[in-house]
Amino acid sequence: MACFLSTGAFWSPDRIAKDRSDRDELVALNLAISKVAYELAGLLVQRDELHNSSGFYSDTHYDIVQVIDEASADNGRYTYYLKEPLERLGGRFDMKYWPALDAIVRTIAEDARRALVVASDPLTEGATRSKRPSTADFTRALEAAILENRAGLSSGIPKDFMLSDQAIASLVNVLIDLPADKMVDPVHVKNTRSKGKKLKPSLWEQGS
Structure with missing residues (x-):
């Protein structure tokens, strides 16, 4: 019950939406860092060239x-x-x-350009695996929480513990308080499990 209640408390649709937003922001930030760092590296090279070729010098770090x-x-x-x-x-x-300073900045730019944004835990991975939000997000988060606690040595959940599609559907409906016209059924859970196997892990390559 602690596993179910904590999942419902901390992985609400609003929380999952924020996680998606954070992921997108991190991807955008890495792209911006890469762009700005490449520009800065070019400016540092230009400054060095002027220091070496002109009659002027600025007392700056090199x-x-x-x-x-x-x-x-x-x-x-x-x-x-x-x-x-x-x-x-x-x-x-x-x-x-x-x-050289420009080489260091260029390395930072390249590192940000190649960066991959990944989920830091199984629940975030399950909840944000698809690109579009839906009730399936919480369903996957709930199943990830069960798997994670089932594997623990002191979790209290036996390793062979399984819930039926109907049980998962009931938990989803209760934990995120779905209205009657939006409640999910066992078919939803079955389809979510089936689609989850086809989804790629949430490994978001910069620039993709």
């Missing part, structure tokens, strides 16, 4: 060791443990041994 040191100024652990070793390395190995 050494990754300096950047790390300044960015970590408020980090007591860095100051205590890493600052001196890093400074010694920076003094021992000149810039040809370290990545």
Whole structure:
């Protein structure tokens, strides 16, 4: 009962809708980070070219060791443990041994471009597996919760515990308080299970 009630409390249709929105926002953010980082890498290259070819120079960072040191100024652990070793390395190995700032930013851009957004737990995976919202989202979340608790050593749910399609349908109707005209039946559960096997995991590739 704790498994069922907690699923109903924390995986309502509104919560599932927010999860979908969060996923979409994360995909969009990674794309935006990639775009902006590539642009920044290009600007850093242009600035270096002007420093080297024009009669002007701006007193800006070009050494990754300096950047790390300044960015970590408020980090007591860095100051205590890493600052001196890093400074010694920076003094021992000149810039040809370290990545250029534009290369670092370009790596961040490429990492964001290739990033895959995945669900962090089985319930989120089940609830957001399809692209369009429906009652099937909660049905899958409920079944994922049962499977997850059934596998636990101290969950109290036997490993061979199974619920019929009718029982699952009744739980869905009660837990998310569906109105009479929108209640689901065993056919809904059977179809959800069948479609769930055909759905790809919620692995959302950037730019897809």
